[in-house]
Amino acid sequence: MAEFSSRWKRYLKPVGGSVRPEIQALRALAVSLVVVYHLWPSGLSGGYVGVDVFFVISGFLITSHIVKEIDRGQFSLVSFYSRRARRLLPASLLVLSATLTATFVFVPKNLWEEFGHQITASALYVENWALASNAVDYSALASDASPVQHFWSLSVEEQFYLFWPLLLVTAAVLARRFSSNRRHLVIVIAAVSVASLAYSIVETRNDPSAAYFVTPTRVWELGIGGLLAFAVDRWKLPEFTRVPASWVGIAAIVYASYFYSSSTPFPGWQALIPVGGACVVIWAGTTHRRYGTSALFALRPIQAVGDVSYSLYLWHWPLIVILPFALGAELNQPMRIGIVLVSLVLAFVTRVYVELAFIRPHGADLEGRGRIRLKGVRVLVAVLAVMAVVAVPAAGMSAYASTQIASAETRMADILANPPACFGAAALVVGSVCSPTKDSEIVPSPILAETDDFAQKGPGLGCQISGAQTSARQCVFGDVNSKVRIALVGDSHAAQWQPALAEIAVENKWSLTTLVRSSCPYSSVLPTNANDNSGACVTWNRNVGVALAEGGFSLVIVSTLSDTHFQRQGDETNFEAATRGFSEAWGKLIESGTPVVAIRDNPLPTSAGIHDEPSCVASHSDPTQCDVSEAKALVADPQVPAVIDTPGSRLIDLTGAFCISKVCPAVIGDVLVYRNKQHITATYMSTLAPILEQKLRVAAPQLWAVSVAG
Structure with a gap:
């Protein structure tokens, strides 16, 4: 045991004893921020800045190594690339292989296409571009988040490593033509960094989702690390300033990790704070x-x-x-702590038996056994072969799922063209004798569930905004010239009612306008959910208020996720704060003459222990195994007391359209009810139109009076 412990201690020493303590400490801080952010995002809303610290470190170290070798006339591109490959790729490809295997074993097929695509992109180190093209919100840790989404930052670094030495070598050649110093190197790096920062600021404002991931918006962070390499080499901070400087640098990083959130436009200029903090710590040294x-x-x-x-x-x-899929349950606190511990164990094992086996000279371990003698071109060839070993089966998984999706879409179109009796909510009509036939097919198929959303296809595409967007985007459905104008306002749980309301609007020749934003209820109280984009949400609420005041709407329909968290005043509970926020916001509309109808939120399967309904249905031949208890799934909705507190508002409760005899089925009338953790499929919502219309006739009879008068 003592020999084993000694071996591990020796293995965990910095290679060659050359790693600076402050850089190791920065790495520890950076990875800790990221891990805590991913596991407890509400507690450390800006922990994602840990990645920016890593970028500075990488730029600093890589530039230092390249410049020193250029000065000695010993720099070799092949040698550089092979060292980078030995350092980074063995561990990353091991994790990708394990992730691919776990996806095949534990993840339902309805997620294979996207997961396979993401794993392929990660193996080829273009994951950042894949996420940017999909307009992924990095802060939205949804049930279908890719298990390799974090490879975006590694992709940025690998792409940086490809072009950075070429840039420096070219600059060095030019520098030798005009002078013997490094001035031209500094000028080139500074110019690239400034251009990248300027682009980052503009792109973060124009397209924040893509700006977070793409390489040009991040190069300046690595470039500043490169400039720091020259500064540290030439100018030493005075001894008396190094202590306060180091603490200030740490404070800047911690400040950003605590006070930044998903509403912070990022990277942009805001990244200067954590990037500057990391630079100061490195410059201060020890x-x-x-x-x-x-x-x-x-x-x-x-x-x-x-x-x-x-x-x-x-x-x-x-x-x-992947753990929630493997266990079939949402992550709880013990599971989150367990993930930290298991991750640490896997990290130490990977460091000892994978990373160091390739990093050390000739790849020999401490006893001289297990030599890995691959060098130069052979390293690169081996790396490409291993990358293919991961990328090809991952792409195959994605392609297989894609064919399954195409087939399911065809079958779904055929069924929707001529829906059977008792389809969807029609099975709930009193007196019906509907029951699924033995060979009935579930629509949509679980493999199509996530995209069965009005905001992801057709005329609804782009109607639901998210991230840092704040405009009161309006999408109009039905008769745009109708005297009856209805507004649907709120978060994604309001948006999901669009298919039913649109059918009602078309049937009655009304106009339906959506003003919806992800994770942002219509309220006077600021939400504090991990993905709420609070600051942007406040601006959006203000803009929506103006749009509603100027829109001349006959009715405003609101709804929201029932367990949204809000900022509280004094000793009030979250429920009380939510109730107050709704009542105040609705009250202003009613005072202006616009009636308000709130739709009670649907039951949440996650509250009843089902991690993801479509995945559950895909994993069981009997969908009733995915049914949940109404008592557990139906979360208390603050909209209910808000209606009581707000004279002139009305409530529509459609719990009976989701739960039968105190059980909330996963499938009703052969229609899949949920498209993910908690949202309803557009298909099932469409079948709810007749039931919702009956409720709406009671809650807002004036709409039909206006229609008749018109």
Whole structure:
């Protein structure tokens, strides 16, 4: 045991003893911020800035190594690329292989197409571009989030490593033509960094989802690390400034991780704070003066976490995404803590038996066994072969799922063209004798569930905004010239009612306008959900208020996710704060002469222990095994008391359209009810139109009076 422990301690020492303690400490801080953010996002809403710290470190170290070799006349592109490959790819491809296997074993087929596509992109190190093209919100940790989504940052770094040495070599050649110093190198790096920062600021404002991932918006962070390499080499900070400078740098990073959130336009100029903090810490270096950071940085646990930070980053996110599928349950606190512990163990094992086996000279371990002698071109050829071993089966998985999706879409179109009796909510009509036949097909198929959403296809595409967007985007359905104008306002749980309301509008020749935004209820109280984009939500609410005041609407229909968290005043509960926020917002509309109808939120299967309804149905031959208890799934909705507190507002409760005899089925009338964790499929919503219209006739009879008068 003592020999084993000694071997691990020796393995975990920095290679060659050349790694600076402050850089290891920064790595430990960065990976800790990211892991905590992913597991407890509401507690550390800006933990994603840990990635920016990694970028600075990478730019600093890589530029230092390249410039030193250029100065000695020993730089070789093949050697550089092979070293980078040995350092990064073995561990990452191991994790990708394990993730691909776990996806095949635990993840339902309805997610194979997207997961396979993402794993392929990650193996080829273009994951950042894949996410940017899909307009993925990095802060939206949804049930279908890719288990390799975190590979976007590794993709940025690998792409940086491809072009950065070419840039520096070219600049060095030009510098030798005009002078013998490094001025031209600094000028080139500075120019590229400034251009990248400017582009980042503009793109973050214009397209925040894509800006978060694409390489041009991030190059400046690595470039600043490169400039720091020259600064550290030439100018040393005065000894008396190094202690406060180091603490200020740490404080800047911690500040950003705590006060930034998903509503912070990022990267843009806001990234300057964590990036600047990391630069200051590295520039300050280590000092043993009293009250300095050196004693903290030197702590063995911090150095150890810094040493395994790369592998820890690789392992933690696949566990977060896949574990709920494996266990069939939402992550709870013990499971989150368990993920941290398991990730640390896997990281240490990967560091010892994978990373160091390729990093050390000739790849020999400490006893001289297990030599891996691949060098130069042979390393690159081996890497490409291993990448193909991961990418090809992942692409095959995605292609297989794609053919299944195409087939399911064809069958669904045929069924919807001539729906059977008792289809969907029609099976709930009193007196019906509907029951699924033995060979009946569920519509939509679980493999199509996630995209069965009005905001993801057809005329509804783009109607539901998200991220940092704040405009009161209006999409109009039905008769645009109708005297009866209805507005549907709120978050995604309001948006999901569009298919039913649109059918009602078309039937009655009304106009339906949607003003909907992800994770943003229509309320006077600020939401605090992890993905709420709070600041943007406030602006959006204000803009929507103006649009409603100017729109001349006959009725405003609102709905929202029942367990949304809000900022509280004094000792009020979240439920009380939510009730107050709804009542105040609705009251202003009613005072202006616009009536309000609230639709009670649907039951939430996640509250009853079902991680993802479509995945559950896909995994069971009998969909009733995915049914949930109404008592557990029906979360108390603050809209109910808000209606009581707001004279002039009315409530529509359609719980009976989702739950039968105290049970909320996963499938009703051969129609899949939920498209993911908690949202209703557009198909089932469409079948609810007749039931919703009956309720609406009671809650807002004036609409029909206007129609008749018109």
